[in-house]
Amino acid sequence: MERTLPALPPFSFSAVVQSHGWAELAPFSTGAAGSLTYVYRLDSGRVAELRVREAPGGIETAVDGTVDGREQDQVARDAAWMFGLHQDLSPFYALARAEPKLAQAEARAQGRVLRCPTLFEDAVKTMLTVNTSWAGTIRMVAALVSQFGDPLPAEPTRHAFPTPQRLAAAGEAALRAETRLGFRAPSVLQLARAAASGDLDLESLKTTHLPTAELRGRLLQVRGVGPYAAANLLMILGRYDCIPVDSWALKMVSNEWYEGQPVGPAEVEAAFERWGEWKGLAYWFWDWRTPA
DNA sequence: GGTAGACCTGGACGC
DNA sequence: GCGTCCAGGTCTACC
Numbered sequence: 001m002e003r004t005l006p007a008l009p010p011f012s013f014s015a016v017v018q019s020h021g022w023a024e025l026a027p028f029s030t031g032a033a034g035s036l037t038y039v040y041r042l043d044s045g046r047v048a049e050l051r052v053r054e055a056p057g058g059i060e061t062a063v064d065g066t067v068d069g070r071e072q073d074q075v076a077r078d079a080a081w082m083f084g085l086h087q088d089l090s091p092f093y094a095l096a097r098a099e100p101k102l103a104q105a106e107a108r109a110q111g112r113v114l115r116c117p118t119l120f121e122d123a124v125k126t127m128l129t130v131n132t133s134w135a136g137t138i139r140m141v142a143a144l145v146s147q148f149g150d151p152l153p154a155e156p157t158r159h160a161f162p163t164p165q166r167l168a169a170a171g172e173a174a175l176r177a178e179t180r181l182g183f184r185a186p187s188v189l190q191l192a193r194a195a196a197s198g199d200l201d202l203e204s205l206k207t208t209h210l211p212t213a214e215l216r217g218r219l220l221q222v223r224g225v226g227p228y229a230a231a232n233l234l235m236i237l238g239r240y241d242c243i244p245v246d247s248w249a250l251k252m253v254s255n256e257w258y259e260g261q262p263v264g265p266a267e268v269e270a271a272f273e274r275w276g277e278w279k280g281l282a283y284w285f286w287d288w289r290t291p292a
Numbered sequence: 293g294g295t296a297g298a299c300c301t302g303g304a305c306g307c
Numbered sequence: 308g309c310g311t312c313c314a315g316g317t318c319t320a321c322c
Contacts (some may be wrong), residue, residue, distance in 0.1 A: 131315040136301065182300035183317085226317045247315065 001067040006058040007085040012109035013054035016083050019113040026145040027161055039152050041160035042071050047150045084112035092278045101287045110285045115236050119202040120195050121161045126232050127187050127224045143179045167192035187224025212239045240280035252288045
């Protein structure tokens, strides 16, 4: 089944896919002609491959197999969320036009970041970016998906992202020894158990009207989510008041404004303070000087 | 409130 | 091939 979904302009399919490294993490993969595929577990329990590619003014989605009306609605809803089709970033572009380092943002339709269908999946993946190399994150996510995700019937070597219930049932020992999550295993397990039991309704945070500070506070209550991870999840939720300060951010800000001298999170915050509620986007899409 | 050290893995490096 | 060192963000104990 194929379907075209419109996006609020300006929109660029490739800008979303390339917005951060999420497209490199299972069960995403890049397909022919720049399309994006995602092994997808529908609410019905059926596992299918979702293929997304650019279409005039938006995206075209395709799902294999017979898709009933309820599944069609779910695919449209989730694809719109994943690509931020309804996001209005015009206030950010209005500010960015006056900043040479962001002057190309509107023309390139930069601003949307690729999301997973569920905040649970985004949260687990964010936890697995913590204190490791990007190669390590790719490895851990791939292991998690292949060991605990439901297989794609047409291609059983590919799997969907595991459900909270499936991960909750996995023991910490398995997550450490087999999936090699290391010290992140208890955090992932605790998050999965809270989501599976209903104690933590992560998905409701996608539509909450809570002030960002309060939302950030809730995210920080999750074990394994510190300032960096909370800011990253807030970006995914469309809240840009915080900057996900990691070692890369410290290095880039040091190079951009402090001639390579060591800086801390306070200097990173100060550098983008004037961007207010668009701070995170200004940081994310800044045209950084290449380190010497 | 601020700081130091542990957590865990994989990769780089030296021998 | 083996051992050592390092990068990476969060948590906890301690001051």
